[in-house]
Amino acid sequence: HSNREMWFQDLFPPNMCPINAKTNTFYGIMFDAGSTGTRIHIYTFVQKSPEILPELEGEIFESVKPGLSAYADQPEKGAESVKRLLDMAIDAVPPHLWKKTPVVLKATAGLRLLSEEKAQALLSEVKEVFEESPFLVPEDSVSIMDGSYEGAVLNVMWFAGQLSGQNQHTTGTLDLGGASTQITFLPRFEETLKESPRDFLTSFEMFNSTYKLYTHSYLGFGLKAARLATLGALNTEVADGQMFRSSCLPKQLEAEWHFGGVKYRYGGNKEGETGFKPCYLEVLKVVKGKLHQPDEIRGSSFYAFSYYYDRAADTNLIDYEQGGVLEVRDFERKAKEVCDNMERFSSASPFLCMDLTYITALLKEGFGFRDNTLLQLTKKVNNIETSWTLGATFHLLQSLGITY
Numbered sequence: 001h002s003n004r005e006m007w008f009q010d011l012f013p014p015n016m017c018p019i020n021a022k023t024n025t026f027y028g029i030m031f032d033a034g035s036t037g038t039r040i041h042i043y044t045f046v047q048k049s050p051e052i053l054p055e056l057e058g059e060i061f062e063s064v065k066p067g068l069s070a071y072a073d074q075p076e077k078g079a080e081s082v083k084r085l086l087d088m089a090i091d092a093v094p095p096h097l098w099k100k101t102p103v104v105l106k107a108t109a110g111l112r113l114l115s116e117e118k119a120q121a122l123l124s125e126v127k128e129v130f131e132e133s134p135f136l137v138p139e140d141s142v143s144i145m146d147g148s149y150e151g152a153v154l155n156v157m158w159f160a161g162q163l164s165g166q167n168q169h170t171t172g173t174l175d176l177g178g179a180s181t182q183i184t185f186l187p188r189f190e191e192t193l194k195e196s197p198r199d200f201l202t203s204f205e206m207f208n209s210t211y212k213l214y215t216h217s218y219l220g221f222g223l224k225a226a227r228l229a230t231l232g233a234l235n236t237e238v239a240d241g242q243m244f245r246s247s248c249l250p251k252q253l254e255a256e257w258h259f260g261g262v263k264y265r266y267g268g269n270k271e272g273e274t275g276f277k278p279c280y281l282e283v284l285k286v287v288k289g290k291l292h293q294p295d296e297i298r299g300s301s302f303y304a305f306s307y308y309y310d311r312a313a314d315t316n317l318i319d320y321e322q323g324g325v326l327e328v329r330d331f332e333r334k335a336k337e338v339c340d341n342m343e344r345f346s347s348a349s350p351f352l353c354m355d356l357t358y359i360t361a362l363l364k365e366g367f368g369f370r371d372n373t374l375l376q377l378t379k380k381v382n383n384i385e386t387s388w389t390l391g392a393t394f395h396l397l398q399s400l401g402i403t404y
């Protein structure tokens with residue numbers, strides 16, 4: 001594991017400065033308002049001289065469920081959940097640094113799925129909470145994040161950390177959230193640049209370098225949105241008591257599910273088929289032909305985060321603490337095992353079969369990966385959550401001139 005443990009040291013190089021240099025310590029508070037939960041990351045950095053990048057010293061992390069979008073009709077209550085998390089920062093940051101510590105909230109896909117009006121109401125309540133706090137509130141402190149920024153920042157962090165590592169063939173990241181999914185990589189071939197839609201290509205500046213990236217966020221292709229799409233319930237008016245059925249669910253199941261402030265009734269195919277085959281056909285309708293497939297990624301390997309990690313860990317494909325390396329076909333094998341023995345897996349989430357089948361279809365038919373494409377599943381490094389929030393905080397501190 002030495003390579004993995006070195007990762008943050010690579011990213012924030014160790015002290016190379018004269019012994020009497022003045023050390024600059026600073027904090028950044030970043031909220032990740034995701035579709036399934038709200039999280040606070042309080043980062044501490046130290047910078048020992050202007051010539052070298054700040055080092056990450058530590059992180060305090062806490063999360064609450066549900067996400068802000070569940071408070072679509074009660075924006076004050078949503079903001080309250082943010083305030084409770086922000087109170088942690090009052091204790092964590094020394095009072096004399098409060099005024100120099102920026103607080104920012106970036107919402108991801110969940111809020112993008114709400115109406116403009118409801119999303120804005122939530123954001124302005126949150127903004128009020130920030131303004132009543134003793135922290136530095138920059139312009140645009142509360143916003144809905146552009147999906148390509150989310151992917152870019154995450155990938156650049158990993159890529160920068162890998163420069164001196166061994167795993168130089170892994171140049172991309174895959175993130176599977178609740179409402180959206182991102183793919184990002186550093187293109188190696190001219191072909192990719194020529195064949196990709198314009199808005200899939202971006203250059204990104206961080207750590208004093210410019211990175212040319214392929215990045216895209218697919219809204220509605222997160223795991224939970226995909227459940228609704230598979231059930232035929234995404235972007236439709238749900239009639240009172242309407243029942244959505246799928247061959248990916250246990251035959252006898254009938255239940256309720258709340259997502260994005262809406263209640264859905266769903267269940268298994270009581271009379272019809274269940275199992276991997278019919279389920280795969282259902283899920284295929286959601287992904288087939290909907291995603292751009294760059295040729296060069298077929299043989300690459302990718303880091304994979306979020307629900308890729310969670311579902312692999314839930315089914316013992318990887319260790320929950322350590323993560324691991326998988327091939328795409330491992331997800332398919334597990335999906336077959338779960339879907340064709342649904343009663344045996346009934347103790348876990350009733351969506352386990354659908355989730356694994358969706359992940360399989362997304363990777364193979366969506367992105368066009370091969371059966372043997374390698375995925376490196378990672379959650380934490382040195383006890384720090386691997387998240388776009390770290391890169392975004394770093395970016396923020398640089399833009400505010402808080403680093404030297």
Ligand SMILES: Nc1ccn([C@@H]2O[C@H](COP(=O)(O)OP(=O)(O)O)[C@@H](O)[C@H]2O)c(=O)n1
Pocket residue numbers: 032033034035036037039067108109110176177178179180181222305306307310385387
């Ligand atoms: N700090 C975090 C944030 C999200 N996640 C993962 O992301 C999943 C949900 O994604 P999300 O709520 O951020 O949804 P999106 O808004 O990104 O679509 C969680 O269930 C976790 O698997 C994580 O592992 N650690």
Ligand SMILES: [Ca+2]
Pocket residue numbers: 034035108177178
């Ligand atoms: Ca997310």
